[in-house]
Amino acid sequence: xxxxxxxPYRIKMVEPLVMTTREEREEAIAQAGWNTFLLPSRKVYIxxxxxxxxxxxxxxxxxxLMIGDEAYxxxxxxxxxxxxxxxxxxxxxxxxxxxxxxxxHIISRILIDPGQFVPGNMYFTxxxxxxxxxxxxxxxxxIDEAHDPHADHxxxxxxxxxxxxxxxxxxxxxxxxxxxxxxTVNLAGGQPVSMRxxxxxxxxxxxxxxxxWSDATRLAENAYFIQQREDGYADVSTAEIAKEMMGYVDxxxxxxxxxxxxxxxxxxxxRSEEILVKARELVVVYEGMPSYGGMAGRDMEAMAQGLVEAxxxxxxxHRVGQxxxxxxxxxxxxxxxxxxxxxxxxxxxxxxFLPHLEQDDYPAQALAAALYVESGVRSMERxxxxxxxxxxxxxxxxxxxxxxxxxxxxxxTDRHLDVVADAVIELYRKRETIGGLRFVYEPPSLRFxxxxxxxxxxxxxxxxxxxxxxxxxxxxxx
Ligand code: F0G
Numbered sequence: 001x002x003x004x005x006x007x008p009y010r011i012k013m014v015e016p017l018v019m020t021t022r023e024e025r026e027e028a029i030a031q032a033g034w035n036t037f038l039l040p041s042r043k044v045y046i047x048x049x050x051x052x053x054x055x056x057x058x059x060x061x062x063x064x065l066m067i068g069d070e071a072y073x074x075x076x077x078x079x080x081x082x083x084x085x086x087x088x089x090x091x092x093x094x095x096x097x098x099x100x101x102x103x104x105h106i107i108s109r110i111l112i113d114p115g116q117f118v119p120g121n122m123y124f125t126x127x128x129x130x131x132x133x134x135x136x137x138x139x140x141x142x143i144d145e146a147h148d149p150h151a152d153h154x155x156x157x158x159x160x161x162x163x164x165x166x167x168x169x170x171x172x173x174x175x176x177x178x179x180x181x182x183x184t185v186n187l188a189g190g191q192p193v194s195m196r197x198x199x200x201x202x203x204x205x206x207x208x209x210x211x212x213w214s215d216a217t218r219l220a221e222n223a224y225f226i227q228q229r230e231d232g233y234a235d236v237s238t239a240e241i242a243k244e245m246m247g248y249v250d251x252x253x254x255x256x257x258x259x260x261x262x263x264x265x266x267x268x269x270x271r272s273e274e275i276l277v278k279a280r281e282l283v284v285v286y287e288g289m290p291s292y293g294g295m296a297g298r299d300m301e302a303m304a305q306g307l308v309e310a311x312x313x314x315x316x317x318h319r320v321g322q323x324x325x326x327x328x329x330x331x332x333x334x335x336x337x338x339x340x341x342x343x344x345x346x347x348x349x350x351x352x353f354l355p356h357l358e359q360d361d362y363p364a365q366a367l368a369a370a371l372y373v374e375s376g377v378r379s380m381e382r383x384x385x386x387x388x389x390x391x392x393x394x395x396x397x398x399x400x401x402x403x404x405x406x407x408x409x410x411x412x413t414d415r416h417l418d419v420v421a422d423a424v425i426e427l428y429r430k431r432e433t434i435g436g437l438r439f440v441y442e443p444p445s446l447r448f449x450x451x452x453x454x455x456x457x458x459x460x461x462x463x464x465x466x467x468x469x470x471x472x473x474x475x476x477x478x
Pocket of ligand 1: 124255
């Protein structure tokens with residue numbers, strides 16, 4: 001197979017991009033408090049903030065929008081979504097939600113008793129938030145390699161069974177709310193989980209009577225890695241692999257905004273009728289009727305169709321290959337990134353990129369802001385700011401201090417990714433010019449979304465429009 005296969009689709013509709021000047025971008029980032037989440041999208045040239053809800057829908061998905069059944073109750077669009085989930089993931093029951101975190105909220109309330117532990121393969125921001133809000137205590141049981149940006153492991157998202165066993169030994173099975181197995185692991189760099197690991201954790205959980213749940217948000221990309229890397233799966237289709245994966249868990253939370261190729265939507269799916277009944281009770285309170293859960297009928301139609309398209313082998317070979325293309329361009333230029341390259345994004349290692357900054361100077365936040373000023377490319381901090389504070393109010397200091405260049409699905413061409421790579425390479429050349437930041441506004445939870453910063457070393461007399469790439473000295477030309 002080609003290493004970087006061409007797009008298995010052609011373009012039927014285009015959306016013009018906005019170009020900006022450096023001066024405009026310096027002003028925009030200052031107004032956004034050096035937080036790329038707060039930039040208006042009209043000031044962004046190439047938007048790699050997230051792969052969430054940013055996919056391009058297919059002609060078939062757009063056509064499905066027209067046949068959405070907008071009945072308040074008993075929508076046939078829900079039936080179509082449920083049938084797709086049953087056929088492709090194998091769960092009999094589906095409860096729709098407006099997006100992934102809606103599903104996380106509901107499952108956390110159902111499965112967690114206050115004081116119980118919730119082991120998972122690394123945290124995700126909204127997932128952990130809802131676990132903690134329900135009184136749970138998150139415990140990271142991912143293998144150590146996941147925290148090492150350069151550990152070369154084919155399945156860096158695997159759960160470390162020894163860590164899980166230790167937790168169960170210490171607190172008993174009744175002390176564990178459930179095990180959350182994310183496929184792939186976003187904050188480790190989009191790293192996959194092996195089929196073997198899913199199977200072993202499933203057996204372990206069954207033996208101890210513990211619920212084995214999955215955050216299946218990027219399960220299609222995970223299935224592709226299993227096909228490429230795990231013995232015995234080279235000739236198995238990604239659709240079959242995904243179904244086998246789902247056979248090893250009791251249920252899932254799903255953000256349809258990723259591997260269902262839609263702009264909004266999510267769901268819970270499960271085998272247990274007991275969980276189904278509780279989920280339906282909660283969904284009417286927080287999301288909507290169990291036959292729409294916060295989505296329009298047309299959204300459910302588009303999601304039912306996207307779920308199937310995302311499990312197409314040619315689509316996935318291109319999708320994951322395109323992310324790898326960006327990664328390889330950066331590796332060739334000696335840029336420090338998380339390796340192996342994951343499924344949805346390339347992650348810059350901000351510690352290595354900016355060794356002159358302390359983690360408390362928010363290097364990944366500063367690097368994301370500087371990349372925007374350099375090029376109009378929007379990326380996202382995934383380090384100390386995203387990790388937030390612990391129960392005692394202290395900053396968590398994650399080992400990984402990263403900037404995520406997230407590739408939306410079916411949206412940008414490799415030429416766009418060349419622009420991104422060139423900008424990062426140029427910024428690396430003048431990395432000493434990038435200074436740290438400090439908070440000027442810190443919200444109490446999920447702070448990365450709306451926090452505001454200012455540069456640490458604002459020169460005297462300078463206004464708020466100074467960018468972090470401007471105040472330090474220019475690098476010596478060698
Ligand atoms: N789980 C994972 C692994 C995610 O990456 C996300 C969202 C969610 C759950 C929550 O889903 O956004 O639909 O409520 N990730 C986005 C991102 C926000 O940019 O990584 P949601």
